[in-house]
Amino acid sequence: MKTGEKVERFIRERRLIGAGDTILLALSGGADSVYLLLLLEKLRGELSFSLHAAHVQHGIRGKEAERDLEFSREIAERFKVPFHGIFVNVPEFSRKHHLGLEEGARLLRYRSLRDCLSEIMDKAPERAGGRGKIAVAQHGNDQAETVLYHLFRGSGLRGLRGMEAEKDGIIRPLLPILKEEILSELSERGIAHREDSTNRDLSYARNRIRERILPEAERLNAGALPHILRTAELIGEAEDLLLERAEEIFGKEGEELLEGGELWGLRISVLSLRPLRPILRRTLLLLMSERLSPGRKDWGAVHFDALDRLLFSGNGAHLDLPEKITADIRGKELRLLRHSEVLSMKGRKKR
């Protein structure tokens, strides 16, 4: 299958873009985003979405950054895609929020792209029914790096799925294709691009994976990259199945505790959890924690380990968890409760 067809099929199968949507492409001027511009430009009529491109200048590099901006503007104009130049000050933002330059750039880039997308959509009320999405040009090589990065850091099955094709309003249509396919398509069509300046943003770890580990893997097996991508997909499917089973079990054995329409706790029979396979039990606990505390940014393996052990404790056992959540065993039931600020203040006064 041709490179463009693979991407088109991926967009259709995952429903990344629908009729009436407004897509803002993050255009760095590098090969990947230039290729994505070409593809989306070709598809916009057929899938009837509105396409814009934005180039974010991070305020880090000088002359070279200006040339990247001008190049991006020219190529967008050449393909008649409305172009937005965005200027941000990453060094200042990073200092102010105590972030590394890379993390600061990432946050500020996405924030400014979202703002730009909102403005575009506000100015086109006739498109009010469609969704707005940011398209980024991460591809199969980036995905393989992500998978290995998570494998070495230990992230559970979730991390091994790699980046999602669509998440939080960001779509990644190039995930099913490889860098070399992008480069050969561009060179075949005689389309110029800038050197991928964003690559230099990437961390030390990512660079080592890209420059040392992946080439070694490809020496061992010429298909190493697609094999890693296929594995990530399989793991994603397996995790989806686990989540589905966990939902099913919670639906049967668990209950939401509501007060005034607000969810303040969950309960589930301990006896229904104990005989489950560890991985399924764990997925169910993960699911429960997510319902109670969406985002769950302070939860780690250590908390799930403790919660899993609690399941095998007797009546009265208690555990404090992140984000003001407590877990208790009460008469053969596990209760996960969210405590409001007031309750926890009361608790403090008593002591």
Added chain:
Amino acid sequence: MKTGEKVERFIRERRLIGAGDTILLALSGGADSVYLLLLLEKLRGELSFSLHAAHVQHGIRGKEAERDLEFSREIAERFKVPFHGIFVNVPEFSRKHHLGLEEGARLLRYRSLRDCLSEIMDKAPERAGGRGKIAVAQHGNDQAETVLYHLFRGSGLRGLRGMEAEKDGIIRPLLPILKEEILSELSERGIAHREDSTNRDLSYARNRIRERILPEAERLNAGALPHILRTAELIGEAEDLLLERAEEIFGKEGEELLEGGELWGLRISVLSLRPLRPILRRTLLLLMSERLSPGRKDWGAVHFDALDRLLFSGNGAHLDLPEKITADIRGKELRLLRHSEVLSMKGRKKR
């Protein structure tokens, strides 16, 4: 937890050794197998199994191999473990069977260990109730190598589980610990070992993973090795769950076709398979193929792809598969049939 305790718990949890068993340890004289000798020797009274050690001389190296044999004999005798020296001719065997030296050595080594174990058990009829098993000293680093090797080659979820703790009468009690733990235990106790000569048997690919990729991964994250092992475990659990679900579905929707007590085919409703998640459908097809053709050594991804596509074909669709198996769609049913030699000869005569 101490290294020895981790291994002991692993043996107990996985029930690798039971009372009355006869364990034949493959003792190369390298650090790993010497450490396993010490551990098993310490456990044999408590778990009441009978322990033997065998050293296989491959007939490849000269003087050095003799020294390995003598070292192995001495250390076994020192710990009062009955010792068996086995001599095989790998170069001759490999030539005769058109195998690479490494593959030949592996086959011949396991074959001679099995023969040795049988002889030991024949001579001890009082142990007739116990099982005989071969213990090999592959550890966590070997497991991480295996996982990466399979990740790069593309092996589906099964390969990513790595080596199994017990398979085909071979047990691997050291999988939960790392090489550095083994070396530090041996040095603490002042126990000598030979340089691991088996390492030199290993293929180019394995060597590259061990020497180039794993150290790089550990540079990125000091816990990379345990993280890879934990991931393999999670993937194993997820696959077990998939297999269990697939068994359940086949139990409900499928049927075995028997004649004279012999299984010659399987059938299952196509309509029950089509709506399943691809990974579950695939697992079910894998399960069916294994029932009909245990071992399935000639089956590859391409056959399962074809079989999966067949499910979405109309009545009358047909597919030839490896090992004299055919698949047909007949009135909303998928039938997998095994053809005997006679049937296929008849088929040939007709043409």
